[in-house]
Amino acid sequence: MHHNKISRIAALKARISALFPDREIFLRSGGRVRFVRISRRAQIIGAGCASALVLGWGALTLGMIADSAGVARDRAALTQQGQAVASKAKAVNAYRQSVDELADDLEARQDFMEDIYRSHFGADADKGKDAVVGQDDRKKAEPAKKAATLSARISEAPGAAPLLRIEQRQHRFAALLTDAVRRRADKAAAAIRSFGLNPDALARNAARAQGGPFVPWKGDRDALTEDLRALAVALDRMEFLERTLVAIPSGQPTAAPMLTSSYGYRRDPFNGRPAFHAGLDFPGRYGQPILSAARGRVSYVGQRQGYGNVVEVDHGNGLMTRYAHLSGFGARVGQSVARGDAIGRMGSTGRSTGTHLHFEVRLNGQAINPRRFLEARQDVLQIQQTAKARFADVGNRG
Numbered sequence: 001m002h003h004n005k006i007s008r009i010a011a012l013k014a015r016i017s018a019l020f021p022d023r024e025i026f027l028r029s030g031g032r033v034r035f036v037r038i039s040r041r042a043q044i045i046g047a048g049c050a051s052a053l054v055l056g057w058g059a060l061t062l063g064m065i066a067d068s069a070g071v072a073r074d075r076a077a078l079t080q081q082g083q084a085v086a087s088k089a090k091a092v093n094a095y096r097q098s099v100d101e102l103a104d105d106l107e108a109r110q111d112f113m114e115d116i117y118r119s120h121f122g123a124d125a126d127k128g129k130d131a132v133v134g135q136d137d138r139k140k141a142e143p144a145k146k147a148a149t150l151s152a153r154i155s156e157a158p159g160a161a162p163l164l165r166i167e168q169r170q171h172r173f174a175a176l177l178t179d180a181v182r183r184r185a186d187k188a189a190a191a192i193r194s195f196g197l198n199p200d201a202l203a204r205n206a207a208r209a210q211g212g213p214f215v216p217w218k219g220d221r222d223a224l225t226e227d228l229r230a231l232a233v234a235l236d237r238m239e240f241l242e243r244t245l246v247a248i249p250s251g252q253p254t255a256a257p258m259l260t261s262s263y264g265y266r267r268d269p270f271n272g273r274p275a276f277h278a279g280l281d282f283p284g285r286y287g288q289p290i291l292s293a294a295r296g297r298v299s300y301v302g303q304r305q306g307y308g309n310v311v312e313v314d315h316g317n318g319l320m321t322r323y324a325h326l327s328g329f330g331a332r333v334g335q336s337v338a339r340g341d342a343i344g345r346m347g348s349t350g351r352s353t354g355t356h357l358h359f360e361v362r363l364n365g366q367a368i369n370p371r372r373f374l375e376a377r378q379d380v381l382q383i384q385q386t387a388k389a390r391f392a393d394v395g396n397r398g
Helices: 002-019 040-121 135-140 148-156 161-194 199-208 226-247 378-397
Strands: 023-029 032-038 264-267 274-277 280-283 289-291 296-304 308-316 319-329 342-346 356-363 366-368
Touching: 040 161, 040 226, 161 199, 161 226, 161 378, 199 226, 226 308, 226 378, 296 319, 308 342
Parallel strands: none
Antiparallel strands: 023 032, 264 274, 280 356, 289 342, 296 308, 308 319, 319 342, 319 356, 356 366
16 A cells, blocks of 8 residues: 555656656847756746636635625615615604594594584683583593594504593593583473473474485594584584574564453454454554564465465474564565564454454464463573574674
């Protein structure tokens, strides 16, 4: 084995000697010849240095290539990180915008409810809020059930405590306002009953007389919380009852200190036989102003058999007042009149024995006793005047 190793070394030396034999180079310059001898050792050293230079350059080139690849990878990583940061920044901006929109929506709804409060309880409602929504009611009232979708969106948003406070304020205000509206509507309903009328029956008749084009609501249905729905229902009921109350004929149809004939059965002044008198007779001077007993719309102006010259005013919900035996008219069909507006002049036309006003109140065409309307209690009249003032205030602002 040692012999084989020596043989391989000898063979390698022989190959190197063959590759790098001693070399002689002749150089001629200026007519002189010079001899340069390059030994095998010098050639081997030169070849080694050249190989080392080549290997070093190759290594340097590979290193530069590796560095370039690393820089490219770093740049790609930085670009990816920049994109991630930009994406997160965009998400943050979108979140902030969403939170701002939620806050704006909540504030807008709160402002809307406060405007409803002022419109239904007067321009100075804020000053007398405790008179409508008492302090005890403020302590007892609890916010109604929240809208699940909106509340979930708010509660999931970090830093949404201000929005939650706004929402709680909104629900509490809606609950307080709904309670106040219901109590006011109940007062109006009680006042209507004091006139001998059934507010529920009037509401049913009104419900059958509805119409108009269908215009879908474009708002967010999830934003309609239970308390806002309850508030809308309460406001509709109060609106109907107070409008009905204002339209009930409780004003004196003319300035007269006494009645000459009451509602009900009486002895007929012409033939002396028993007869039914469908209204009240008010004496007065010829040409004396005749006044509308409530606001409404003039539905008839002309003559009716037995009544002579007649003006009739429709007050809605089946209520109508009739003013008969007039000497002249002061209104036209279709005209809107308020309580106390002059609509005619006192006379003695038709089946009449002298100058007077025959005044009737009819419900769905049937005569009812007008005395209950003209002799209403003061507290009932006060409720009626409060409702009338509210509608007048709303009309002035509109």
